[in-house]
Amino acid sequence: MKSPTLPQTLFDKIWQEHVVAHDDGCPAVLYVDLHLVHEVTSPQAFAGLRARGLGLRRPEKTVATMDHSTPTTPGLVIVDDQARAQLQQLAKNCVDFGVQCYGLDSDQRGIVHVIGPELGLTQPGMTIVCGDSHTATHGAFGALAFGIGSSEVEHVLATQCLLQKRPTSLEVRVDGMLPRGVTAKDLILAVIARIGVDGGNGAVIEYTGDAIRALDMEARMTVCNMSIEAGARAGLVAPDDTTYQYLAKRQFAPKGADWERAVANWRQLPSDEGAEYDVSVVLDAQALQPMITWGTNPGQGIPINDNLPDARSGAEEKAFKYMALEPGKPLVGHPIDVVFVGSCTNGRIADLRQAARIFDGRRVATGVRTLVVPGSYAVKRQAEAEGLDRIFRDAGAEWREPGCSMCIAMNGDQIEAGQYAVSTSNRNFEGRQGRGGRTFLASPLTAAAAAVTGKVTDPRALL
Amino acid sequence: MKKVEIIRSRLNPLLVDDVDTDQIIPARFLKTIGRVGLGANLFADWRGARFDASSDARILLAGNNFGCGSSREHAVWALADFGFQAVIAPSFADIFQANALKNGLVPVAVEAAVHRHLVAARAQDAELTVRIDVRKSTLVLPDQEEVPFPLDPFARRCLTDGIDELDYLRQHEGQIAEWEARHARG
Numbered sequence: 001m002k003s004p005t006l007p008q009t010l011f012d013k014i015w016q017e018h019v020v021a022h023d024d025g026c027p028a029v030l031y032v033d034l035h036l037v038h039e040v041t042s043p044q045a046f047a048g049l050r051a052r053g054l055g056l057r058r059p060e061k062t063v064a065t066m067d068h069s070t071p072t073t074p075g076l077v078i079v080d081d082q083a084r085a086q087l088q089q090l091a092k093n094c095v096d097f098g099v100q101c102y103g104l105d106s107d108q109r110g111i112v113h114v115i116g117p118e119l120g121l122t123q124p125g126m127t128i129v130c131g132d133s134h135t136a137t138h139g140a141f142g143a144l145a146f147g148i149g150s151s152e153v154e155h156v157l158a159t160q161c162l163l164q165k166r167p168t169s170l171e172v173r174v175d176g177m178l179p180r181g182v183t184a185k186d187l188i189l190a191v192i193a194r195i196g197v198d199g200g201n202g203a204v205i206e207y208t209g210d211a212i213r214a215l216d217m218e219a220r221m222t223v224c225n226m227s228i229e230a231g232a233r234a235g236l237v238a239p240d241d242t243t244y245q246y247l248a249k250r251q252f253a254p255k256g257a258d259w260e261r262a263v264a265n266w267r268q269l270p271s272d273e274g275a276e277y278d279v280s281v282v283l284d285a286q287a288l289q290p291m292i293t294w295g296t297n298p299g300q301g302i303p304i305n306d307n308l309p310d311a312r313s314g315a316e317e318k319a320f321k322y323m324a325l326e327p328g329k330p331l332v333g334h335p336i337d338v339v340f341v342g343s344c345t346n347g348r349i350a351d352l353r354q355a356a357r358i359f360d361g362r363r364v365a366t367g368v369r370t371l372v373v374p375g376s377y378a379v380k381r382q383a384e385a386e387g388l389d390r391i392f393r394d395a396g397a398e399w400r401e402p403g404c405s406m407c408i409a410m411n412g413d414q415i416e417a418g419q420y421a422v423s424t425s426n427r428n429f430e431g432r433q434g435r436g437g438r439t440f441l442a443s444p445l446t447a448a449a450a451a452v453t454g455k456v457t458d459p460r461a462l463l
Numbered sequence: 464m465k466k467v468e469i470i471r472s473r474l475n476p477l478l479v480d481d482v483d484t485d486q487i488i489p490a491r492f493l494k495t496i497g498r499v500g501l502g503a504n505l506f507a508d509w510r511g512a513r514f515d516a517s518s519d520a521r522i523l524l525a526g527n528n529f530g531c532g533s534s535r536e537h538a539v540w541a542l543a544d545f546g547f548q549a550v551i552a553p554s555f556a557d558i559f560q561a562n563a564l565k566n567g568l569v570p571v572a573v574e575a576a577v578h579r580h581l582v583a584a585r586a587q588d589a590e591l592t593v594r595i596d597v598r599k600s601t602l603v604l605p606d607q608e609e610v611p612f613p614l615d616p617f618a619r620r621c622l623t624d625g626i627d628e629l630d631y632l633r634q635h636e637g638q639i640a641e642w643e644a645r646h647a648r649g
């Protein structure tokens with residue numbers, strides 16, 4: 001096992017390490033190092049365990065938080081009985097089954113994909129799953145991380161394993177350096193626009209190239225986060241010194257001699273010279289511009305100054321109709337009603353700093369509702385220590401408590417039918433941010449630029 | 464799991480590409496802690512306009528990349544609770560497909576030409592009936608033409624023999640314990 005004859009990819013190495021069994025004609029039994037749980041997709045799994053009279057095989061490898069249906073208003077007053085029942089159920093399940101839960105009263109609570117990395121739970125070389133498709137976020141650390149359904153949540157709780165078919169590999173190489181005002185969000189929107197919302201189906205994407213290496217951890221998380229929007233099972237970035245610097249001294253990161261040993265192991269993870277991917281795609285970072293989606297899937301994105309495309313398919317016709325936009329027209333200058341800065345894509349401290357650069361000394365345009373929602377309490381505290389909350393408030397934006405908020409609109413934070421929102425989240429599906437609502441996905445810079453101008457605006461003019 | 468071998472039904476067409484799980488079951492209906500009753504809100508925002516909820520067909524005829532978006536198994540529970548036993552589409556999103564198979568909802572991926580043929584035939588004849596043979600993993604068209612669809616052998620066995628994946632996993636207890644012992648941190 002120590003002397004592989006063929007060069008291996010990062011994915012090959014993690015996969016091989018975690019295969020517990022592989023019977024002929026069956027999917028592999030894959031061991032799971034870290035299982036993250038939230039209130040929406042877990043109750044049925046715990047109920048399944050109860051029905052079978054099973055416990056958790058390794059409760060210490062499961063960590064729970066509350067994020068999707070939690071309020072973000074001061075005082076965290078839950079107005080919705082169903083949401084309350086769901087949150088109470090998770091708290092009870094965690095007590096009954098011995099799972100660590102960062103609940104409503106925890107000052108370490110936050111969006112599941114924000115707190116995993118910031119607590120140091122997410123580490124290179126791990127397998128990580130969660131009943132949530134944006135689990136791909138953790139791939140930024142060189143961990144194989146993917147979303148699973150509730151039945152699989154039950155499987156992992158009971159056995160710490162999953163049945164998995166081996167995915168294919170897709171390399172997305174981004175050469176060069178991102179120009180000023182062009183962010184990781186723009187990069188990933190450009191990737192999805194290029195390969196399509198099913199371009200990654202069946203695959204694990206490894207992001208490589210100079211532009212990726214130059215990204216900080218938060219930007220890498222933004223990129224990996226949206227791998228699922230290209231249909232991929234997971235996204236990966238090889239770990240390097242940037243990764244280790246981020247992880248060092250975090251609460252659950254190894255310490256002392258264990259840390260040294262861990263880093264030595266992690267250094268073996270990156271893809272070997274000459275390792276082959278099933279498919280490779282190359283992008284030039286220099287050529288990228290701020291991106292914005294105009295349609296109803298994350299692949300329907302354009303460079304912000306481009307005109308809208310022609311309706312080239314039924315899906316695009318449907319999207320134009322839902323969005324009430326006209327093919328061939330510019331999107332820049334289009335009036336907007338709501339701006340949302342937050343989510344597991346862009347709710348980290350680096351994202352808030354970006355938004356603050358635009359908000360600083362400016363005012364939110366009249367009639368625009370702007371929500372800034374930190375991804376976790378740690379992010380919130382850090383932002384407040386840096387005075388970012390003041391910048392947002394002085395600009396006229398709402399500074400909220402952490403949670404998924406308007407990304408999924410389950411907690412009462414939502415847009416109205418017919419309204420246009422510029423959102424830093426990851427999905428522009430019909431009704432995602434509120435029934436009948438229309439979403440333009442963009443970076444924190446572009447979202448903030450829209451907030452202060454009241455319309456779709458190239459943020460580079462405001463930097 | 465309940466065994467699934469033969470499905471015979473008319474088709475309920477929903478011919479939109481990239482139907483995401485937010486459309487199948489909008490997030491506002493995810494605040495349930497159970498898995499039943501979700502059928503009442505299947506395609507809640509598309510009823511009438513795009514989805515015919517009055518049809519009692521057991522097979523959904525869908526477009527490309529069906530079930531993309533979130534990992535919510537609620538999407539599959541909603542389809543199954545509504546009464547669907549299979550979805551025929553040119554392709555499916557990964558997690559949706561895995562979730563479907565775990566709930567006895569058969570994802571039938573057919574080639575574009577077969578799909579076009581079915582769409583056209585269904586447009587001509589609302590009573591058009593097809594048969595899905597899970598054991599052979601074939602779709603039998605009204606003219607008796609039999610077209611294969613991909614179904615990995617394990618998934619097929621789970622469906623036809625009613626094998627429960629968790630039971631299967633638990634049979635590997637010995638190997639799991641060995642793996643853990645090998646990887647125990649010193």
Ligand code: SF4
Pocket residue numbers: 067068111112113132134343344345403404407408425426
């Ligand atoms: S922020 Fe949005 S995408 Fe991320 S976990 Fe929450 S609901 Fe899902």
